[in-house]
Amino acid sequence: MKTEISALMDGELFEDETEGLLDRVKRDTAAHKDWEVYHLIGDVLRQPEYIHCDLSAKVRECMRNEPTVLAPRGHAMKRKIRAIALSAAASVSAIGIVAWMSLQVGSEAMPQIAMQQPGARPASAQIQPKSNDYLMAHQEFSPSTDMSGGASYIRTAAYSSDKK
Amino acid sequence: MTPTETKGGAAMKMRTVFCGLLLVAAAHTHAGEAHVGLDWLKIVAFAAHQTDYSGVFVYQHDNHFETSRITHVVEEDGEYEKLESLDGPRREIVRHHGQVWCLINHQMVQTDSRQVRSMFPALLPEQLIALGENYHAMQVGTERVAGYNTQVIMFKPRDNYRYVHKMWAHTDSGLLLKAAVMGDKNQMIEQYAFTQLQIGGNIDRSWINDAIRKHEQPAATPRSAKGDTPVNSGWVVGGIPGGFKKTLEIERTLRGRHVPVTQIVYSDGLSAISIFIEPDDEDENDSDGLISRGAVNLYHKAVGKHWITVVGEVPPHTVIQVLDSIRYNGKR
Numbered sequence: 001m002k003t004e005i006s007a008l009m010d011g012e013l014f015e016d017e018t019e020g021l022l023d024r025v026k027r028d029t030a031a032h033k034d035w036e037v038y039h040l041i042g043d044v045l046r047q048p049e050y051i052h053c054d055l056s057a058k059v060r061e062c063m064r065n066e067p068t069v070l071a072p073r074g075h076a077m078k079r080k081i082r083a084i085a086l087s088a089a090a091s092v093s094a095i096g097i098v099a100w101m102s103l104q105v106g107s108e109a110m111p112q113i114a115m116q117q118p119g120a121r122p123a124s125a126q127i128q129p130k131s132n133d134y135l136m137a138h139q140e141f142s143p144s145t146d147m148s149g150g151a152s153y154i155r156t157a158a159y160s161s162d163k164k
Numbered sequence: 165m166t167p168t169e170t171k172g173g174a175a176m177k178m179r180t181v182f183c184g185l186l187l188v189a190a191a192h193t194h195a196g197e198a199h200v201g202l203d204w205l206k207i208v209a210f211a212a213h214q215t216d217y218s219g220v221f222v223y224q225h226d227n228h229f230e231t232s233r234i235t236h237v238v239e240e241d242g243e244y245e246k247l248e249s250l251d252g253p254r255r256e257i258v259r260h261h262g263q264v265w266c267l268i269n270h271q272m273v274q275t276d277s278r279q280v281r282s283m284f285p286a287l288l289p290e291q292l293i294a295l296g297e298n299y300h301a302m303q304v305g306t307e308r309v310a311g312y313n314t315q316v317i318m319f320k321p322r323d324n325y326r327y328v329h330k331m332w333a334h335t336d337s338g339l340l341l342k343a344a345v346m347g348d349k350n351q352m353i354e355q356y357a358f359t360q361l362q363i364g365g366n367i368d369r370s371w372i373n374d375a376i377r378k379h380e381q382p383a384a385t386p387r388s389a390k391g392d393t394p395v396n397s398g399w400v401v402g403g404i405p406g407g408f409k410k411t412l413e414i415e416r417t418l419r420g421r422h423v424p425v426t427q428i429v430y431s432d433g434l435s436a437i438s439i440f441i442e443p444d445d446e447d448e449n450d451s452d453g454l455i456s457r458g459a460v461n462l463y464h465k466a467v468g469k470h471w472i473t474v475v476g477e478v479p480p481h482t483v484i485q486v487l488d489s490i491r492y493n494g495k496r
Contacts, residue, residue, distance in 0.1 A: 044227065130420070130450075131455060131462060131473075133275070133418050133420070134438070134440055134475050135462065135475060136264060136275055137416070137427060137438065138429075138436065138438035138460075138475040138476070141411065141412055141429045141431075141436060141438065142431075142435070142436040142477065143209075143291075143431055143433060143435065144435065144436075144459075146209045146212060146213075147205070147209055147212060147331070147340055147343070148212060148343060149212045149213070149236055149245055150236065150245040150246070150259050151221060151232075151234050151247065151356055153247055153259070153264075154230070154247065154356070155354075155457050155458050155460045156257075
């Protein structure tokens with residue numbers, strides 16, 4: 001069924017096959033879900049500014065209710081609270097990803113979609129110049145630099161384009 | 165003989181060496197897949213250092229895509245490498261002998277770095293043994309990447325402290341043409357893949373003079389000559405996952421720091437975890453927390469009077485566990 005849906009979306013089915021398949025998709029809720037997911041994947045690959053999906057809305061709402069992970073350093077007590085907040089945030093985003101994974105059609109080639117909202121950027125956007133020095137210093141000694149050479153330096157923030 | 169012919173001759177010689185290595189790899193086929201996977205790793209590391217190449221690759225992590233050009237050439241005085249961004253603002257990183265220059269505010273600036281990086285891969289035999297204990301290596305067929313035939317090798321970790329690594333190595337040269345890092349549910353963490361690549365032949369070298377030799381200021385020499393000092397810092401990491409071996413413990417300088425920073429590196433052969441320990445300078449801008457970029461996770465935390473940072477190509481829970489297990493045991 002999945003291969004047929006994929007073929008249909010690529011315009012590789014004959015007209016009579018298409019009609020039969022569309023009928024089945026209408027009746028079968030699982031196939032309907034596959035149809036939606038395949039379109040979502042297509043949308044993501046085309047990188048539109050916004051992705052319309054029920055799941056993203058739900059994840060976005062959860063994220064909005066989460067406390068900010070990074071905050072200026074204060075007393076030891078505050079730190080402890082943040083640590084708890086951090087693990088809570090981590091578990092919520094983990095649920096988001098797992099929920100998405102269960103929808104995914106079981107191929108590693110498909111990109112993982114991190115639902116993001118402009119209001120609460122993930123921590124990766126907040127790399128400080130100071131943190132970047134650690135990334136550079138680590139990269140020098142990482143086996144990944146031995147395997148792929150300088151390409152692994154793309155992970156350092158000096159090279160990051162999402163720096164504000 | 166013109167310089168180009170010399171290069172061509174060198175390339176031929178390299179090719180012969182690779183063929184030899186490949187034959188060795190092939191001979192081991194019956195000795196088990198794991199062995200073959202590890203042999204490929206040696207070939208990949210060798211090729212990364214010894215091959216002249218220039219190409220465009222796409223790096224993908226989360227929902228970001230970026231395109232960059234990388235050029236790598238081997239000169240008489242070592243390897244030269246340039247990484248430049250093709251989308252967004254202009255960014256450039258140049259490496260030579262372990263020294264790294266970054267384009268900051270339209271100027272190439274040397275970042276503090278270790279003295280001279282060894283010419284050959286740092287993959288030591290004991291690391292390869294450790295790798296076999298921590299990952300299940302397998303060959304998963306051949307695929308075409310950027311117009312070249314590649315051998316696909318997969319490294320599946322035996323526990324969940326590390327990521328799955330998948331590599332596409334050029335069957336002739338051994339160059340890594342595509343690499344993916346995946347989580348325990350096969351979800352993509354990051355991926356990079358060449359879309360266009362020239363291996364060997366006439367590769368532009370004019371940037372070497374522009375980028376490095378021009379910016380090599382006398383001031384840079386004493387700083388790099390100071391280098392890093394191996395130490396026994398007295399810090400112990402109780403919670404380092406099994407299979408990670410300590411490969412380095414040094415006192416080094418970091419840009420903008422007045423005091424030396426202790427760096428301890430652990431490696432399991434495919435990924436590394438670096439631990440940085442420095443006195444807490446009570447900087448208001450420092451914040452505890454976790455930062456990720458692709459497969460790399462970084463976790464900061466103040467522990468007593470120290471500011472500790474853990475960085476590695478490992479899942480977030482691994483860097484957090486490592487940081488929380490660091491204790492000062494006293495110097496002996």
